Amino acid sequence: MKIVNLSQREEDWLDWRRQGVTATDAAILLNRSPYKTRWRLWAEKTGYAREVDLSLNPLVRRGIENEDAARRAFEEKYDDMLLPACVESVQYPLMRASLDGLRDNGEPVELKSPSATVWEDVCAEKANSKAYQLYYPQVQHQLLVTGAKQGWLVFYFEGQIQEFPILRDEAMIQEILAEAKKFWQQVVDKKEPDKDPERDLYIPQGEEVNRWIAAAEEYRLYD
Numbered sequence: 001m002k003i004v005n006l007s008q009r010e011e012d013w014l015d016w017r018r019q020g021v022t023a024t025d026a027a028i029l030l031n032r033s034p035y036k037t038r039w040r041l042w043a044e045k046t047g048y049a050r051e052v053d054l055s056l057n058p059l060v061r062r063g064i065e066n067e068d069a070a071r072r073a074f075e076e077k078y079d080d081m082l083l084p085a086c087v088e089s090v091q092y093p094l095m096r097a098s099l100d101g102l103r104d105n106g107e108p109v110e111l112k113s114p115s116a117t118v119w120e121d122v123c124a125e126k127a128n129s130k131a132y133q134l135y136y137p138q139v140q141h142q143l144l145v146t147g148a149k150q151g152w153l154v155f156y157f158e159g160q161i162q163e164f165p166i167l168r169d170e171a172m173i174q175e176i177l178a179e180a181k182k183f184w185q186q187v188v189d190k191k192e193p194d195k196d197p198e199r200d201l202y203i204p205q206g207e208e209v210n211r212w213i214a215a216a217e218e219y220r221l222y223d
Contacts (some may be wrong), residue, residue: 001106001146004086006096008098013086016096018045020088021180023097023110027134029179030172034134038183039195044174045187066113071101072158074109074163089117089145092177094184097145109152110135119157131155132164137176139166142171 006013028041043049061127071082082101089095101109114122114131122129130154139151143166154163186193195201 002088002090003188004088004096005033008084008086008132010100013098014051015111016086017098020094020096021184023138023145025180026137026176029176029183030137032134032137037199038193042183042186046190052137055208063111063113065202066156067100067111069159070107070111070113070161072102073159073161074111074152074154077161077163078103078105081183087145089147092144092180095141095145095180096135097142099120099142100144102146103152105148106131106146107148107150107152108139108146109154110139110142114155114157116157119155119162122155122162126162127164135164136169137172140169140172141176143168144176 004016021029025041028036028038031038040049044051067161071084073078075082082103083099085102087097087099087102088196094145097108099108100111100219103109112131112135118129118131122131126132134155139153141147143151151166152163153163153166183193185191
């Protein structure tokens with residue numbers, strides 16, 4: 001693991017993220033993200049689309065505002081110091097992660113500050129909750145980058161934490177690595193991944209053109 005001297009959310013940090021595959025990209029590459037498609041990620045990495053500014057999103061703002069409190073809550077419970085850090089894999093420099101916290105023993109800690117509804121689901125369903133399942137690949141990516149045997153997914157809400165130790169899932173780590181290499185070659189070659197017709201701006205080609213024209217005509221008839 002190589003620690004990169006960057007301040008998170010600064011412009012040089014954004015540039016560094018664009019030049020590699022980060023832990024937040026993992027769920028997208030595994031087609032598990034409801035928020036972004038593989039094509040959209042490719043468009044942002046290649047500069048064809050501008051990355052959406054989430055700084056005004058209330059959920060994102062809550063996470064940023066509560067990050068220090070969440071970090072302190074974990075530190076107090078485990079009598080440990082968490083170091084926020086930007087890291088790269090030594091073996092695979094393409095693979096990167098912006099860690100909310102790195103424990104003294106080298107374990108990465110991912111902090112989340114969910115809404116009340118999501119918090120209740122996490123408390124009730126634990127590892128079966130939607131939030132846990134969504135962020136599980138992110139922690140596995142962090143384990144790939146750091147080489148650690150275990151990481152942590154921590155949910156913080158109004159002074160309380162629900163923490164989950166997560167062991168290395170070698171099958172998923174290899175899947176993330178394979179998909180990242182394939183995806184990055186598409187970025188380098190500027191070769192588009194397939195679009196999701198329901199989630200991406202979609203331009204039909206070949207035989208699909210006639211089906212889209214027919215569907216459009218039917219829509220107009222019943223509009």
